[in-house]
Amino acid sequence: MLIIKVKDGENIDRALKRYRRKHRDTKLMRELRERKEYTKESVRRRAEVKKAQYKERVFFKND
Template sequence: MIPVKDGENIERALKRFKRKFDRTGTMRQLRARKQYTKPSVKRRAEVQKAQYIQSLRDAENL
């Protein structure tokens, strides 16, 4: 629930709501639950993400 302040523009309150809703990750969770992903595929994606982040950190340290 987003409290709307006195004199606050409704568009601004809506933008705050959308931002708060995005941070909860509800839509991401719903989309992930729509289709089944095998544990091996999840693991492979996690490893690839970790490799990517590590390569960014290595490039930053050069």
């Protein structure tokens, strides 16, 4: 469970924004969506390799 302590004089919108950021950073929703249906190990691995190839292509260009 996430706990956000509201500081003295802090706007409630700011505290809510901090809560949302913490929630997003925990990747809880992403995990729940992934667990919604079963993914075979081979398919999961193929997606992992595809993502790694994309990162390699985008971040390590040798131009």
